[in-house]
Structure formats: structure tokens, C-alpha cells
Amino acid sequence: MQEEPGILSAGSSLRRRLSERLLLIGPVLVLAIEVSGESGIVEIFNGGREFGYLFLWVFAVALVYKFAFAYGIARYTLATGRTIFSGLRSIPGPRNWEVTFITAIYTLEMAAFGGFILISARFLTLLLPLAVPLPAVALLTLAGILLILWKGSYERIERVILGVVIILFLGLVVSISALDIPLLEVAGGLVPVLDDHHLVDIMVLLGAVSGGLNLLLYSVWLREKTGGKPCTDDLPEKMRGVRTDLVIGFA
Template sequence: MAAATGVGAGDLVATMVAGSKYGYTLLWAVLVGTVFKLALAEAVGRFHLTSGRTILSGWRTLGRWALVYFGAYALVWGFVYGATAMSSSGLPLNALFPAVSVRYWAILCGLIGLALVWFGRYSVIEKIMTVLVGVMFVTVVGTAIMVAPNLADMGSGLVPRLPDGSLVYVLGLVGGVGGTITMAAYGYWTLAKGWRSSGWLSMMRMDNAVGYITTGIFVIAMLVVGAELLAGQQVVAGDTGLLFLGDKLAADYGQWARIPFLIGFFAVSFTSLIGVWNGVSLLFGDWWRTWQLPSSAPEQTTEDYERTAGQRSPAFRGYLLWLTFPPMALLFLDKPFQLTVIYGALGAMFMPFLAGTLLYLLNSRRMPAEGRSHWVSNFLLGLCLALFAYLAVNEFVGLFD
């Protein structure tokens, strides 16, 4: 779930563009980004398993401001992301079946995602995601193998270097690998799996490592494709860059190469849609539950959450509808690039909040000893906070350029 949701079409395009401009020189940045996101997701999972509370219950202890920030952010982000995810899923379907426009493919994808998450149990959703991850692996990694990566050049890319003009790409690769707000949903997925105590820490860490190693493999595969197939070419911005790659594969290898890649493009986009529809709706359902508690209420446990929130709660379903129907209006604006810019800025603004609050909560005296962060986790979370704060300021300033 974490790997599939965190890797979206935008991540693949950004990595592909970096590969086309700088070859394998920025491979090290992909690996650093994978380590950062692994540290963040491990911290989220550890908080849930050892504190006996959800992340929203933890944020409640910081003050009302944290709940106000998350609630406002989730509403604005969900409105923009809903349109982004649906249009990203519709693009490859339109390329495969052009008789139906992108707009209506996008609407259909949103409705299918709504039905799957509304009626499907977590175990069913996880099985569907597993199949789609298999499709992603075969098509995306298969494409990288087909274009024959230069292993010597890949090895040289492990040495950190900053070519002229590459800083923005480095920051994007380090900060963009593996999701934003969906990282906070990881703890809710551990609960859905039945992991509810510190006895599951080793399992969670193995699960987290497998998920983000998979994420790293996907992103490295797209760097390979950019370096080998698109070197020196001007790649189209936004999700349409993957359509450009499909056309390039068709020109170089024949139509047979284009079709499986477009199927993989759809799997990448649609898994992100399903994961957000489920995971962020779980977050919002818990936010609504936590928001309604009086200030005098005791600290809430995961048992309190499971009794009053979860996949069948009105707030979960209300947010699911919010992700699906209001954003459909944006699909008629025909301005996907502007949506991508706004979505990127919003995503960047959540990450310093997540890293900073995890640093505080996991070093609090309220945390049991087995859940507290040691120096490695604190070092990585501190680096994440500094990087994501810089990215947030940079993205915000970019909106007004």
C-alpha cells in the first residue's frame, strides 16, 4: 500500500526528466530520498504501535492549532488531488482508447475508486493493489531493462555530485520520492492489518523497508529510462511526459512496447488514487472524531479510534465523496499543468509539519521507552525537517513567480 500509493505519475516524470538532463549523475539523490521517506514512515508506524494512540491523537496533544492546520490542509489538498489523480489515471486510458476523452476516463476512474473503497474491505483493497503493483513492476522495471542501462555509469551516479543547475532537481528527487500526506496514513494501515502493539515493530520495519525499497526500484527504473532513451531531449512537463515516453518507445521499438508501458502508467496512477481514497479518508475520519472531543477528554487510544471511526464512519465516507465529486469540476478547466503546480506546493507544505511533529512526539516523555527515537531516527527526521521546510518555502515562492 505504501509503495503503490506513494509512487505517482508525477514522481516518475520528475525522475525521468532528471535522467534525461543529467544521466545517472543524480542517482544518489534518489537513494537519499528513499532513506528519508523510509525514516518518516518508520516513525509513523512506530508511534502507532508503541504509543497506543493514532497520529491524530498525538497531534491533539500539541494543541488545537495542529488539528486546525491538518483539517484545513486536508480539505484543500483533497480537492486539488482528486482532480490530479483522476486526470492522471485517465490519460493512459485515453491513449489506449482515444474514442473516450481524458475527462470522461478520469471521471470513470474516480467512480471506480469510490466504489472499491466504499464497499471493499481493507484486505480486498490490498489484494487489488498487490496485483497492480505487479503490473507496475513488470512494465516500469521491464522498460528500464529493455533500454539496457549502463551499469558503469550507474555506479558513478552513487557518488554525490551537483552539476550546474541541478539543485532544484536534487531537492525534488530527495523530497518527492514516496508520497506526502499518505505517509501519515501508514499507521492506520498497520491497524487495518491487526498490528496493535510493540510486538509488531520488527514486522512493521520489514514491511516498511520492502515498501520503500520497491519505491526506490520504481524511481531508479525511470531514471534509467530518462538517461538511456531520452538523453538531451526536451521532455513534456506534467503527466503527459509519460505519454511522450510511450510515443518514444513506439518509435524505437514498435507499438508493442507502447501498449504495456501505458498499462503500467495506468497502474501507477490508479494505485495512487485507490491508496489516497482509502488512506487519507481514514486520516480525515480520525481527524473529525478527534476534533469533536472536548478539551477535557482524556488521551484517545487506538481502541477509541476503532470504536468510533474507521472505514464505515460518516466522516470517512464524507471525505471519500469530497475527493471524488467536487474535483470533477476541475476536470472541465482543461488546465492540468496548473493543477500539478498547486498540488506540488500543497504537498511540500505538509512534509515539514509531519517531520517536525514526529520529532517532538517521539522524544516526548509520554512515549514508552521502546517507542522513543534514538540518534539515527532523530538525525534523519531532523534532516527531513530542514529539507522539507526549504522545499516548502521554495514551492510557496514559486507560486508567485
Template sequence: MADTTGNIRGGTGEDISQPRKSSWAYIGPGIVVAATGVGAGDLVATLIAGSNFGYTLLWAAVIGCLVKISLAEACGRWHLATGRTLFDGWQSLGRWTTVYFAIYVVIWGFVYGATAMSSSALPLVALFPEGPDLKVWAVAMGLVGLVFVWFNKYAVFEKLMTVLIGIMFVVVVYVAIRVTPNLGEAFTGLVPILPDGSLLYTLGLVGGVGGTITMAAYGYWVNAKGWTDTGWMKVMRLDNRVAYITTGVFVVAMLIVGAELLHTTGLALTQGGQGLIDLGTILEDRYGTATAKLFLVGFFATSFSSLVGVWHGVSLMFADFVGRLRGGARGGRDAAVAEVATGEREKSAPFRWYLLWLTFPPMVLLWLDRPFGLVVVYGVLGAFFMPFLAATLIWLLNSSRTPAEWRNGWLSNGMLAAAGLLFIVLCVQQVRELPW
């Protein structure tokens, strides 16, 4: 909260009144967005791409990181340059953005809650086969996430996410080294080539790994860290690059595992989180129980970090959304940004309402064997969100809403436009796959 001198203190408690030089000491929100954005489904999709095409699509993973760096940087730049939250910017574009976000955040949260809880439970069932069944573990993970986010502010949340991403990083890189990558062949994968039947896998690698709505949450985590003005711009940009370079390491490591362990042997994985259980079994057969157990721990860290990250980040966005509908302050330094930076939003009723929405209603889906209708709606809405994010960022960051010094240049406009087109293609493909 504000101190007696009027300086804002951020989520980590430091005095943020003075501009800072770019420094590794401040890294934090990027770690959070990286840990949240890479989930079990992303790892399976990358594994399957590697198993089907070897190293051929490595270049797509690199481009994907550049695309996500551009999108997240634009989100952070908006928050720092304008002193306004992203939803405040969306609201300035017209009422249609409010309608869209309201529908999206309710349906997406309902389905994602069940998905996140199930993904976090799967590795625990494999690690403790004599323990509770999947539904009990899933409910427990939802409740643990709820309690943790409910009672802790950003500083503690960031520390947990740092531990989880550390586990993810060590395990994934260890497994990639364990399968003995062919570095010569890997470097050839940096040459853009599209093998027959690889288009959708390529689009998935470029656009599907590293987060959807959690990318929009990045600006809120930047504010929660205590970064609220342009004095933190260089720090934010370094933080963002670290986030997606880390994500790139995950993607490349899993592609290596898919190429070396699956592609060369013709083994196949099932879709979804179950595919990582399959991989654990394969690793146990090849490298022993210890490696398999370690991988399952990494699988849990990957899934649970996504759960906790969404519970916190999207709840912050929802709290801002409700605050705007109630007529939040306008003009000058946005009161909503200050509330996020001082932790007031994390104690607000809307923040906690959405936490409850993510946790309890989705538990109903855990007792449904095949909730296809909602899964289809979730997939389509997810595909629609990223074009919305890219297009609105182009609009906001090229308009008078943004100070001239911080508006988009040609490179940022080009990357955001390319991202928007990419996600439109992915969106069309999702719609085509609907069971009309």
C-alpha cells in the same frame, strides 16, 4: 471485530493477539504505501532528472528512500508503541494542529481528486484512442475508486494494491532493462555530486518521490492490517523497508530510462502526466507498439493505485480527525485504533463523507482548462505538510507520550531532523515560485 475471547481480529481476519516474528508472510501496508506514494508526477520528475543529468543524481534517489523509511517507520512506531492514532498525537500538541489539518485536508483533497482522476485517465485515452475523451475517463476512474473503497474493507483493498504494484514493478523494470543500462556509469552515480543547475532536481528526488500525506496514512494502514501493539514492531519495520526499497527500484528504473533513452539522445518530455504519454510515443518509435502499450498499462497501474490509495488512506485519517473532534476515547488502548483494526472506521459516515469529497467536487476542475490558483495552493500546502509531519514526529517520539523503550534514538532523530530541513527548503522554493 472483536471475537468472543476478546482478541481483536485485523483487517485480514487473522488473530493478532500474539506477537509475531518478522516475516515476509505479513507484508502488506508497506506495499500499499509504496503503490500509493509513487504517482505519475513522481515518475515524470525522475525521468526529467535522468534526461537532464544522466546517472549523476542516482545517489539522491537512494538517500530519498532512507529519508522516507525513517518517516514511515516513525509513523508506524507511534501507532504501535502508544496504541493511539497519529491525529490523536497531533491533537495532544495543541489546537493549532487541528486547525492546520482541517484546512489542509479539505483544500488538498479537492485539488488532488481532480489530479488523480486526470492522471488515471491519460493512459486510457492513449490505449483507447477511439473511446471516450479525457473528461469522461477521468469521471469514470473517480467513480470506480469511490465504489471500490466504499464497498470493500482493507483486506480486499490490499489485494488490489498488491496486483497494481506488481504490474508497476514488472513494467518499469522491464522498460529499464529494455533500454540497456550502462551499469558502470550507473555505479558512478552513487557518488554524491551536484552538477550546475541540479539542486532543485536533487531535492525533488530526495524528498518528492514516495508520498506526502500518504506517509502519515501508513500508521492507519498498519492498524487496519490488524497490527495494534508492540508485538508487531519487527514486522512493521520489515514491511516499511520493503515499501521504500520497492519505491527505490521504481525511482532508479525510471532514472535509467531517462538517462539512456532521453539524456543520450537529447529528447525532452513535457511536465505532468502528459510526459508519460510522450515517453510512450518514444518507446513505440524505438521498441515497437507492444512495449509502448505495456508501458501505458504500467502508467495506468501507477496512477490508479495512487487514486485508490488516497481514497482509502486519507479517508481513514479524516474519519479519525472527525472522531477526535467529537471527543473520542482517551487513555489506555485507544478506541480509535481498535476501530481502524476491526474495519469500523471504513463503515463510518466521516470516512464516506471524505470519499464523496474526493470524488464529486473535484470533477468541476476537470472542465476548467487552467485552474492555476488551486494548483498553486495545492503545491504550497503539499510542501508545507512534510515539515509538519517530521517536526511533530520528533516532538511526539521524544516526549512522555511515547513509552521510553520506543522513543527516538539519535539515528531516528537525525534522519527526521534532516527530513524536516530538506522539506523546509523545498517549501521555501515552492513559495518563491508563487506569482506574487
């Protein structure tokens, strides 16, 4: 009977440490879904269909780069309480140069968003029991996204993303369990191969799966989660939590 308070105290302490360590998991999950949903999964399908496991190492390099980049952005945001976009304004140059630069890139990316919506709509039509025209599904998908962004707060979007993560995880587990994966070919694909005939393909894959301004948006979501307060006293502890969250998110 005397050990029960100690056991309860240890359990409470463990739950508190776990909740503190996973406090910032939400922005990481939003980042992971946004990055993979925008082009990552599509590029994996296309690359796997054309090259098999030959360029699997490209995706591994992209994951390492994304981890390092997101970790640096998280350190800046947590230490200063500012987003990386605010930090760019401190770089000398023409007035509001960073706004013009980022707007130009997003304008170019918007040209691809229509294609992403059509791809997602094509997959959704396969799940619907009725024959629904592809443009109608695409428009309904776009309307749903706009409604969530317009009416939802960051906390609500984070809960939606958590549900999407669970569905994707279960779907991947079922899909992988139904496949006969050649482990030797997978291991061989993790060895970098630089062939002159495939340099353009490698550059395209690297640009598609490792680039994008979505990595910068992680700073915005992180600031929303922390309320914009600089972590001056517990920055090392927060960064340990960020490392754990990034590993979970990118895994």
C-alpha cells in the same frame, strides 16, 4: 519414515514464522503504491528526461528518509495502538490545531490530484483499443477510485493494491529487460552532486518524492491491520517484521 514428522514440523514452523514476519506487509504495499503512484513515478520520468541519471542520488536519499520516517511511525503505532494523528493531539497548542494544519495541507494537495488523474488517464488511453476521449477516461478513473473507497473495507483495498503491485512489478521487469541500461552512468548518478545552478531542482525533487502526508497515513493503515491493540509483549518481533516489510515495499 521417522523423519517425516520432523520435516513437516520444520516446514510448518517456517511457514508460521514467514507469515508472522510478513503480517504487516499489506500496509507497506499500500504506502509504497500510494507514494509512488501519487508523484514518485511521474517525477522519475520528468527528472530522468531532463537530467538523466545525474540526480539519481536524490531518490536514494528520499528512500532512506521514507524508510526511517515510516519505521518511527510504525513503532509509535504498534507500541501505543494509536495513530500518529492521535499522537499529534498530545502536543500543546490551540484546540484541534493538528486538524486545521493537516486539512490545510490536504487542501493544497487536492489541487494536484486532478493532474495526477489526467496523467494516469493519458497512459490508460494508450492501452485502450478504441479512441476514448481523455476527460472520459479521467472521469471513469475517478469514479472507480471513489467506488473502491466508498464500498470497500481496508481488507478489500489491500487485495486491490496487491494486484496493482503484481502488475507494476511485471511491467517494470518487462520494461527494464528491454532497456540497455548504462551501469556506469547509473553508478555515477548515485554520487551526490550539489551544483548551485541545480539547487532549486534538487529541492523540488526532494519535496516531490520524499514529502507528503501519505507517510502519516501509514499509521492509519497499520492500526487497521492490527485492530488498534498495543503490541506490549511482542513489539521487538513486530518491529523486525516491519523492517522486512519496509525493505520489500520500498524496493
